[in-house]
Amino acid sequence: MGAILTVTNLVKSFGGIAAVRDVSVNVEEGSISSIIGPNGAGKTTLFNLLTGIYKPDSGSIMFNGQSLVGKRPDQVNKAGMSRTFQNIRLFPSMTVIENVMVGMHSRLKISLFDAIVRTKKFYEQEAHVVEKAHRLLKFVGIDEHANEISRNLPYGDQRRIEVARALASDPKLVLLDEPTAGMNPQESTEAMNLFRKIRDELGVTVVLIEHDMRVVMGISEYIAVLDYGQKISEGTPNDVRNDPRVIEAYLGRRTTSTEAAQ
């Protein structure tokens, strides 16, 4: 399979600080990839560039055969890329199912006229939307809470709603920003199974930002490591684990005995 997402020489600075410097990444279609790096390495900035929240200073983003540079977030979503956030960003006063239905917004072809006159088309679409939302909620395992207000659900369930919502627009690729942050080992194992299910059953390419090395090493087929905005390593989990530059970025440089003596 070919690359679904090709990022070439992407640059973004804020003031004088380069948050992303010359980053190039290839994501294979149907893969599970991770982007890792210490805090402040530019991972979330990279996601924000991909999804159109920030405009890159230079470089190109090719997704599924089209350029995403200069596209608005809703256009990026239409192109088939959706994401979740590090801190949960649900619509807190909507019900769970409504949250998922917002995710289908761009896929719905229905006019206000249809809705007010309640035409046959409206009923069909509405039934389809409701049915699909329930199917997605079942997929992530929280369908029994469909009609509850989302802010009343526990943290782990809110994460699941976010995933269901990100899948609602039938994306080709989902970007998950620290999806297991704050989860205990049991919950993060369940989350890993869910990510595999997303790829295997829905055929959606998954890209994660993740700090939990157990998750990263256990699930990823490809890993890119960022530090100070630059890509310092990439490859399979094994390659990355043994790369001295990665160890340095995470643990600091090993002081040799001669240096220590001085």
Added chain:
Amino acid sequence: MSTTATVQDRPVAPKANTLELVQQSWIYRFLLFPIGQMLIFIAGATILLTVIAYAIAIAFPAPNPNIDLVTQINRQLPGMIISGVSIGFVYSMIALGYTLVYGVLQFINFAHSELFMVGSATGFVVMKALEDNGVLKEWNPILMILFMLVCAMTVSGILAMLMERIAYRPLRGAPRLVPLITAIGISFFLIDFVRAGFAITRNEFNLTYPVRSLEMFATPVRVAIGETTVNVRTTSIMIIISAVIMLVILNYIVNGTKLGRGIRAVAQDQTMSGLLGVNVNLMISLTFLIGGAFGGAAGMLFGMNVGTITPYVGFLPGLKAFTAAVLGGIGNITGALLGGLTIGIVEAFLNGVLVYYPALGQRYTDILTFSVLILILIFRPTGILGKRVDEKV
């Protein structure tokens, strides 16, 4: 994925009883619920104010010994309630414009009162044109009101959209004070633009709706309640009916359609809505369109009710509607309805009672109404139904 599934196929919660089924049906959600809500608000405000009015009448007898205030209130009560409810609905419809825009942009559109004024002027132009062409008396009155409403709503709605596109969108992201001052500038511009327009074309800007020439509106309906008869103005009934229909439609649009879902999503989290494929700019434009259309409709109904308007007519109702929006909790649609009805009924009661105290007089109505705004801002800045604003990331 099958598209033949119907809504009834949705998995029902195991404990679904009849009440839940009723609540899920759209007749309840989009018809009975909003109308019930309005009735509860009206009843609540009326009962509260009636008690207060009698308390005042007993505690402070009128200075003129020939007048027994309690019997006066007895006689006036039905009239006060009806005029309070009708002006209350006008305030609610204007307050909705403030609240909708505040909901999506966290910004008070102080030029909204001018959308009301433009709606009112449009209503006049249309009605005058009908009269000049001699068709005013031939048309079915309901059809005519509908036509005037549609014209006023279209003009005000499109004007609101233009306002957002030209003046507010370029300022998005600027400090909060900047669009606020812009709004005041737009407000002045519109007032003088309309005034100049009428000054040039008609050489006057006191615009009198040709309402009196219609028999239907000239004579009030007499309703007998017990021993007293109450004169109910036809325009009051017209306002109440139109407002109820429009508010039901608005509730449906906001809570039952894809457009409403988009608007609510943008109100809660703009960035996230964009990422989910909602066109944020379009939703903001449509919010202005809906708010403007409601303001325009309110202006036209208000014009029919008072008879004569000027380009300055927007100021006071606009300010009172703003008070109403704050009273109910700004950003909250139900709150705008509650606040508008409350302010309207308070005003009608004050008008009815203050006239018996010559030292105060009806002019104190406005002063006391705006004291409500000050009291809310001191004691409950989030309004009656408002909640602490969710943390914005």
